[in-house]
Amino acid sequence: xxxxxxxxxxxxxxxxxxxxxxxxxxxxxxxxxxxxxxxxxxxxxxxxxxxxxxxxxxxxxxxxxxxxxxxxxxxxxxxxxxxxxxxxxxxxxxxxxxxxxxxxxxxxxxxxxxxxxxxxxxxxxxxxxxxxxxxxxxxxxxxxxxxxxxxxxxxxxxxxxxxxxxxxxxxxxxxxxxxxxxxxxxxxxxxxxxxxxxxxxxxxxxxxxxxxxx
Amino acid sequence: xxxxxxxxxxxxxxxxxxxxxxxxxxxxxxxxxxxxxxxxxxxxxxxxxxxxxxxxxxxxxxxxxxxxxxxxxxxxxxxxxxxxxxxxxxxxxxxxxxxxxxxxxxxxxxxxxxxxxxxxxxxxxxxxxxxxxxxxxxxxxxxxxxxxxxxxxxxxxxxxxxxxxxxxxxxxxxxxxxxxxxxxxxxxxxxxxxxxxxxxxxxxxxxxxxxxxx
Numbered sequence: 001x002x003x004x005x006x007x008x009x010x011x012x013x014x015x016x017x018x019x020x021x022x023x024x025x026x027x028x029x030x031x032x033x034x035x036x037x038x039x040x041x042x043x044x045x046x047x048x049x050x051x052x053x054x055x056x057x058x059x060x061x062x063x064x065x066x067x068x069x070x071x072x073x074x075x076x077x078x079x080x081x082x083x084x085x086x087x088x089x090x091x092x093x094x095x096x097x098x099x100x101x102x103x104x105x106x107x108x109x110x111x112x113x114x115x116x117x118x119x120x121x122x123x124x125x126x127x128x129x130x131x132x133x134x135x136x137x138x139x140x141x142x143x144x145x146x147x148x149x150x151x152x153x154x155x156x157x158x159x160x161x162x163x164x165x166x167x168x169x170x171x172x173x174x175x176x177x178x179x180x181x182x183x184x185x186x187x188x189x190x191x192x193x194x195x196x197x198x199x200x201x202x203x204x205x206x207x208x209x210x211x212x213x214x
Numbered sequence: 215x216x217x218x219x220x221x222x223x224x225x226x227x228x229x230x231x232x233x234x235x236x237x238x239x240x241x242x243x244x245x246x247x248x249x250x251x252x253x254x255x256x257x258x259x260x261x262x263x264x265x266x267x268x269x270x271x272x273x274x275x276x277x278x279x280x281x282x283x284x285x286x287x288x289x290x291x292x293x294x295x296x297x298x299x300x301x302x303x304x305x306x307x308x309x310x311x312x313x314x315x316x317x318x319x320x321x322x323x324x325x326x327x328x329x330x331x332x333x334x335x336x337x338x339x340x341x342x343x344x345x346x347x348x349x350x351x352x353x354x355x356x357x358x359x360x361x362x363x364x365x366x367x368x369x370x371x372x373x374x375x376x377x378x379x380x381x382x383x384x385x386x387x388x389x390x391x392x393x394x395x396x397x398x399x400x401x402x403x404x405x406x407x408x409x410x411x412x413x414x415x416x417x418x419x420x421x422x423x424x425x426x427x428x
Contacts, residue, residue, distance in 0.1 A: 025267070
């Protein structure tokens with residue numbers, strides 16, 4: 001600080017805690033320097049309790065959440081509320097890439113079955129194989145269900161329409177052939193290359209309705 | 215939860231800590247529901263240490279900062295590094311509305327004087343008078359400086375070009391007439407109705423250069 005030289009200013013004119021906050025906020029997507037500054041200045045003017053609430057919510061989101069042992073979604077109870085719900089149709093499992101895809105489908109209010117969340121897609125180059133994605137756990141779920149009253153009758157593949165998403169769906173289709181179940185692929189209305197999470201509810205509901213045999 | 219009715223879903227499909235984070239993030243400016251979701255999902259995937267750093271930065275920004283007793287800016291040392299700097303010209307004081315205006319001027323690298331941060335503008339309807347803005351403290355600073363070797367020779371009024379900003383500048387001009395100093399108003403290049411904080415460095419530096427007697 002007191003180096004005797006006229007110091008070069010960039011973030012240096014901000015008090016340190018503020019500069020740190022601005023730097024931290026810029027780690028987030030959609031937030032560049034100007035937005036980070038604006039958010040930081042806004043937080044400076046918020047009452048202490050409000051900033052504490054925001055900080056707590058961020059700190060606790062990771063601590064209080066885990067993955068559902070059954071379906072693999074992010075949840076605060078284990079198994080999750082969908083897997084334990086008596087109102088869900090146990091005979092249908094919808095396979096999605098991520099928990100946010102599950103939540104996107106839940107928002108359509110048009111699906112009452114169960115889910116299986118892969119937590120990614122097959123990607124040999126990144127070292128993501130069937131084991132990492134809990135695909136064997138899916139096969140086991142289907143096998144176990146045949147012992148119960150309600151065997152799984154249909155698996156809906158709702159991975160994204162990307163190269164990896166399609167490859168993953170194909171892999172699942174091939175390996176699910178050994179089971180006596182319908183394997184369908186979510187279809188109509190999803191723009192090619194689109195991300196499931198950002199599609200409107202109506203289109204997504206349509207895609208579920210119009211599913212076809214894989 | 216187990217109310218027996220098919221529950222209406224909106225945020226309810228999210229695990230509670232995640233729903234809470236999304237709600238908290240939406241309190242911030244420029245962040246709507248979609249952006250809040252995107253930020254929250256991103257944080258879920260960050261390593262724990264990263265989310266902890268963001269949370270800490272938010273929690274600490276209010277705790278570690280206070281107002282400079284001399285100029286009123288937000289600072290982590292008191293008095294602030296500008297007020298205590300031996301390299302600053304003690305004979306010029308630039309009056310700004312908020313600390314972020316001060317930082318905007320600092321970024322121009324074209325100003326070496328001191329500042330006085332009002333923390334707002336005169337607004338009789340909101341009950342913001344000269345006392346709330348530390349205007350008397352400014353007058354006292356100028357009086358005190360005449361006892362020292364370096365009496366204040368110029369006060370630059372750099373309030374925003376809004377009705378209240380102009381009214382505040384006018385009030386200051388009238389009351390500073392009793393002192394034997396130049397009172398100037400920041401001028402060229404600031405768009406009428408514009409907010410100082412978001413103006414580019416060059417324009418802002420021009421406005422400082424081209425200041426005229428108020």
